[in-house]
Amino acid sequence: MNSHEFIAGLVAEMDGLFAQLGETDTLESEAQGRVDVVTLLRLALKSEMEASELAALWLPTTPEVDAKMCLALQCGDEMKHYGAISERLRELGEDLSAFDPLADGHSPLYQYLRGLRTTVERIAGGPFASEAIAQVRNRQFVAFCRAAGDRQTADLYEDVIQPEEAHHHRLGREILERYAVTEELQELIRAATRNTLAIADELRNLAAKTTGVHSIPVS
Ligand SMILES: [Fe+2]
Numbered sequence: 153m154n155s156h157e158f159i160a161g162l163v164a165e166m167d168g169l170f171a172q173l174g175e176t177d178t179l180e181s182e183a184q185g186r187v188d189v190v191t192l193l194r195l196a197l198k199s200e201m202e203a204s205e206l207a208a209l210w211l212p213t214t215p216e217v218d219a220k221m222c223l224a225l226q227c228g229d230e231m232k233h234y235g236a237i238s239e240r241l242r243e244l245g246e247d248l249s250a251f252d253p254l255a256d257g258h259s260p261l262y263q264y265l266r267g268l269r270t271t272v273e274r275i276a277g278g279p280f281a282s283e284a285i286a287q288v289r290n291r292q293f294v295a296f297c298r299a300a301g302d303r304q305t306a307d308l309y310e311d312v313i314q315p316e317e318a319h320h321h322r323l324g325r326e327i328l329e330r331y332a333v334t335e336e337l338q339e340l341i342r343a344a345t346r347n348t349l350a351i352a353d354e355l356r357n358l359a360a361k362t363t364g365v366h367s368i369p370v371s
Pocket residue numbers: 200203229230233313317
């Protein structure tokens with residue numbers, strides 16, 4: 153299978169999985185039922201921080217320049233999102249002066265991703281799969297904010313954050329289409345993508361509902 157067909161197949165697999173999600177599933181999974189704008193914004197800070205840290209962590213040990221460019225851009229963008237979300241929380245009256253997004257430690261997904269050693273696995277788990285999940289989660293969050301009457305938060309996500317997450321995903325996809333040229337490389341990409349979908353907090357409810365996704369132990 154050529155790399156473009158292979159990646160298109162993985163995208164279809166992800167879309168098929170996302171299509172099974174209920175309207176607020178990603179939000180309920182992530183927040184363990186506590187679905188309100190402030191809680192979800194605080195949780196988003198942790199995701200943005202982890203995405204930025206991972207990109208930074210991978211940068212020096214990822215030799216391909218196109219992948220470095222993707223990671224460097226992402227590292228900056230995710231921290232910019234962190235700043236914009238913090239600002240919005242302050243407007244909503246939240247005091248973040250003592251807030252540590254990593255107070256409970258890094259997520260299981262972060263622990264899994266940080267262990268990936270090859271460029272294709274990192275790009276598959278990071279920009280390609282995690283950013284696809286982020287887009288689905290953000291779409292659900294925007295709809296939730298609009299329903300709750302919080303137009304400003306919805307606009308921040310729709311106008312600023314979401315287009316950049318989409319760009320990260322697209323860059324990841326293009327890199328994988330360039331490098332997924334052998335069966336061995338395709339297998340690494342498939343496994344990293346599926347593991348990411350299986351571990352992501354946002355898809356926890358889905359994992360419980362379907363047989364297509366199984367949590368795997370994270371070492
Ligand atoms: Fe982000």
